[in-house]
Amino acid sequence: MNQPASAYFISEEKPEIIRTTLAVIVKNEPGVLGRVVGLFSARGYNIESLTVAETDHAKHTSRITIVTSGTSATLAQIKAQLNRIVPVKRVIDFHGDSDALSRELALIKVAGKGDDRVESLRLADAFKAKVLDAGLEHFTFELTGSSKKLDDFISMMKPLGLVEVSRTGVATIRRGKGKV
Amino acid sequence: MSSSKNKSANDKLIGTEISGAEIIVNALREQGVDTIFGYPGGAVLPIYDALYQQDYITHVLVRHEQGASHMAEGYARSTGKCGTVLVTSGPGVTNAITGIVDALLDSIPMVVLCGQVPTHLIGTDAFQEADTTGLTRSAAKHNYLVKSVDDLEGIIHEAYHIATTGRPGPVVIDIPKDVQFGKTIFKGKNSYKDFEYDPITEPYMPAIKMAIDLLAKAKKPVIYTGGGIINAGKEASEALREFVKITNFPITSTLMGLGAYPASGKNWLGMLGMHGSYEANLTMHDCDVMLCIGARFDDRVTGRLDAFSPNSKKIHIDIEPSSINKNVQVDIGIVADAGIATKALVEEWKNHKGKRPNLEPWWNEINGWRARNSFGYKNSDDIIIPQFAIERLYELTKDRETYITTEVGLHQMWAAQHYHFEEPNRWMTSGGLGTMGYGLPAAVGVQKAHPDALVIDIAGDASVQMTMQEISCAIQYNLPVKIFIMNNEWMGMVRQWQQLLHGERYSHSYSHSLPDFVKMAEAFGCLGLRIDKPSELDAKIKEMIDYDGPVIVDCRVSKIENCFPMIPSGKAHNDMLMPDDLGDIGSVITDAGKKLV
Numbered sequence: 001m002n003q004p005a006s007a008y009f010i011s012e013e014k015p016e017i018i019r020t021t022l023a024v025i026v027k028n029e030p031g032v033l034g035r036v037v038g039l040f041s042a043r044g045y046n047i048e049s050l051t052v053a054e055t056d057h058a059k060h061t062s063r064i065t066i067v068t069s070g071t072s073a074t075l076a077q078i079k080a081q082l083n084r085i086v087p088v089k090r091v092i093d094f095h096g097d098s099d100a101l102s103r104e105l106a107l108i109k110v111a112g113k114g115d116d117r118v119e120s121l122r123l124a125d126a127f128k129a130k131v132l133d134a135g136l137e138h139f140t141f142e143l144t145g146s147s148k149k150l151d152d153f154i155s156m157m158k159p160l161g162l163v164e165v166s167r168t169g170v171a172t173i174r175r176g177k178g179k180v
Numbered sequence: 181m182s183s184s185k186n187k188s189a190n191d192k193l194i195g196t197e198i199s200g201a202e203i204i205v206n207a208l209r210e211q212g213v214d215t216i217f218g219y220p221g222g223a224v225l226p227i228y229d230a231l232y233q234q235d236y237i238t239h240v241l242v243r244h245e246q247g248a249s250h251m252a253e254g255y256a257r258s259t260g261k262c263g264t265v266l267v268t269s270g271p272g273v274t275n276a277i278t279g280i281v282d283a284l285l286d287s288i289p290m291v292v293l294c295g296q297v298p299t300h301l302i303g304t305d306a307f308q309e310a311d312t313t314g315l316t317r318s319a320a321k322h323n324y325l326v327k328s329v330d331d332l333e334g335i336i337h338e339a340y341h342i343a344t345t346g347r348p349g350p351v352v353i354d355i356p357k358d359v360q361f362g363k364t365i366f367k368g369k370n371s372y373k374d375f376e377y378d379p380i381t382e383p384y385m386p387a388i389k390m391a392i393d394l395l396a397k398a399k400k401p402v403i404y405t406g407g408g409i410i411n412a413g414k415e416a417s418e419a420l421r422e423f424v425k426i427t428n429f430p431i432t433s434t435l436m437g438l439g440a441y442p443a444s445g446k447n448w449l450g451m452l453g454m455h456g457s458y459e460a461n462l463t464m465h466d467c468d469v470m471l472c473i474g475a476r477f478d479d480r481v482t483g484r485l486d487a488f489s490p491n492s493k494k495i496h497i498d499i500e501p502s503s504i505n506k507n508v509q510v511d512i513g514i515v516a517d518a519g520i521a522t523k524a525l526v527e528e529w530k531n532h533k534g535k536r537p538n539l540e541p542w543w544n545e546i547n548g549w550r551a552r553n554s555f556g557y558k559n560s561d562d563i564i565i566p567q568f569a570i571e572r573l574y575e576l577t578k579d580r581e582t583y584i585t586t587e588v589g590l591h592q593m594w595a596a597q598h599y600h601f602e603e604p605n606r607w608m609t610s611g612g613l614g615t616m617g618y619g620l621p622a623a624v625g626v627q628k629a630h631p632d633a634l635v636i637d638i639a640g641d642a643s644v645q646m647t648m649q650e651i652s653c654a655i656q657y658n659l660p661v662k663i664f665i666m667n668n669e670w671m672g673m674v675r676q677w678q679q680l681l682h683g684e685r686y687s688h689s690y691s692h693s694l695p696d697f698v699k700m701a702e703a704f705g706c707l708g709l710r711i712d713k714p715s716e717l718d719a720k721i722k723e724m725i726d727y728d729g730p731v732i733v734d735c736r737v738s739k740i741e742n743c744f745p746m747i748p749s750g751k752a753h754n755d756m757l758m759p760d761d762l763g764d765i766g767s768v769i770t771d772a773g774k775k776l777v
């Protein structure tokens with residue numbers, strides 16, 4: 001829906017849904033993550049992934065990276081609403097930015113014996129995953145890359161004895177020497 | 181003025197060590213706060229102690245904390261200043277939240293100071309502990325939990341800054357009891373000047389020029405304004421009046437914006453929207469250029485969005501960037517203070533050269549719609565028709581300094597239609613949140629700010645019961661508010677919708693067991709009056725006005741009168757339900773429309 005759920009809006013249109021990554025630079029104070037997450041739930045927006053950490057300890061600023069999706073009108077509204085939050089300093093949208101670099105890290109545990117075990121290690125090698133922990137009947141891999149690469153690896157591990165996955169969510173930065 | 185006296189007294193404190201509670205009282209004083217609406221409790225006792233030992237801030241003791249937040253709203257709307265509320269932890273805060281959200285939706289500047297359990301007890305489910313910052317996160321524009329007395333003074337000044345700048349709104353400060361007792365050096369307001377929150381107020385001038393280019397070519401222009409003009413101050417209303425005068429454009433307004441342009445002005449079309457005038461809604465629908473200043477395209481205004489003013493170019497001026505393109509896509513969006521932007525429009529219009537279209541055909545069309553007299557009603561000699569009661573109220577009070585508040589429902593819409601506002605800040609109503617119970621406490625807040633004015637709450641029998649205990653507060657402080665109850669023994673708006681949308685099944689909308697409002701007034705200790713016949717209206721209204729003290733009027737009106745015109749759910753501006761359409765009332769609203777609110 002490119003319009004909010006107005007009492008009067010009856011639309012047959014299905015506008016194009018766009019996925020984007022937003023970097024939200026916030027003043028790191030108690031409750032700021034709650035404000036950002038609360039905004040998404042209160043207004044019915046999607047969060048596909050979210051990461052947060054303090055990135056400048058001296059200035060107490062944190063960077064919240066959110067992958068979200070919606071129509072272009074919804075995404076414009078998400079950015080405007082984020083900017084209303086008092087501790088939000090900036091919102092950067094990486095949509096359509098060919099210089100944007102996005103990476104995600106996953107820890108993946110696979111248990112199995114025999115051929116499955118050998119195959120999982122072979123695939124991990126092909127994906128350049130690191131073995132963090134291993135036993136006679138399991139491996140724990142660390143894999144960094146695009147979300148797509150992680151998805152692909154995880155789906156390949158499923159038939160080989162996938163036990164558990166922990167993912168960090170996406171971090172994004174722009175190429176080149178400049179600051180966003 | 182007292183401000184210079186306040187300042188010199190405060191200067192002596194600068195550099196000395198005082199308690200958190202004393203910091204609060206002195207920082208409020210420096211903010212120019214003269215009135216606080218509040219209710220004491222365990223977690224705010226230190227602040228109450230500090231209030232007791234000073235005499236520059238008046239405290240109004242409410243009867244329920246919802247009353248405090250509505251009183252602060254009435255105070256703020258009628259003065260243009262920031263309202264201030266003081267409540268205790270737990271239930272004190274939860275009771276106040278309705279008024280806080282009301283202020284958020286209607287953009288009313290307000291600071292709410294809340295007590296909290298001591299910091300070492302936070303999170304232990306202590307007595308009267310509630311997660312105030314969590315509860316008010318989406319209820320307020322911003323909120324704080326003060327964890328150290330050293331942060332308190334700066335937070336108070338920043339809170340007033342945030343509440344009053346940008347799109348105004350409520351700011352909550354949660355103050356643990358140990359922070360109120362804690363001591364630190366008082367620094368004074370001048371030490372807190374640079375706030376990170378710094379909204380845009382000046383318009384982008386090329387966009388103003390584009391807007392004027394568009395408006396100057398318009399054959400069918402309309403100006404649609406909202407509460408933003410009121411919030412931007414008297415100067416904004418003056419600029420708007422001048423702009424209308426030099427352009428001769430027709431002008432309509434939302435419920436919140438009434439009074440910015442005078443109802444007696446020749447370009448006035450009346451309120452627009454669900455219960456707006458025929459001419460206002462059709463002018464909006466058929467216009468070719470729409471200039472919206474300080475309004476937010478609310479669903480009550482736009483009706484069906486995909487049929488909203490389909491052939492117009494739209495210009496939207498708003499101080500809040502997220503309001504632009506939220507509900508309606510516009511052609512020119514300008515982020516600015518409504519007053520500054522309107523002044524810029526006036527200047528640019530004057531500088532703009534070139535021939536302008538003749539607006540006469542457009543005015544002829546509008547005058548044709550006006551002739552429909554959409555607010556007309558059939559009067560009666562036996563029964564008081566509510567619209568007639570408001571007309572009499574208007575005629576008998578229009579020459580005084582009169583402030584009107586309302587509750588929410590039919591009486592509110594009739595007041596908006598039939599009471600005519602000539603000045604801004606004279607009309608206080610709950611628009612966005614639609615809070616029944618708003619009007620009586622709001623009237624008390626208005627009267628506190630304007631002790632000599634005539635303040636009338638146009639009320640309904642159902643709404644007034646939600647907060648009527650605040651009449652006791654009005655009596656305590658000699659605030660002579662007039663509560664004019666349009667008693668039809670129904671939740672009238674609910675009844676109307678059940679009649680139109682739910683097959684006349686009147687589920688739980690009849691006001692059973694109504695109190696005798698006259699006896700109730702007497703029990704509280706004020707004057708109660710009853711009006712049963714149209715012929716008694718004038719004399720009783722005069723008696724109400726002349727009585728030196730609060731009055732509750734039980735005005736028994738027609739029980740079946742509905743509010744028209746009405747844009748039914750799912751319909752567009754040019755598809756209004758008029759009182760004379762009533763023959764086919766059951767078929768007017770589609771099944772899809774019945775699902776909408």
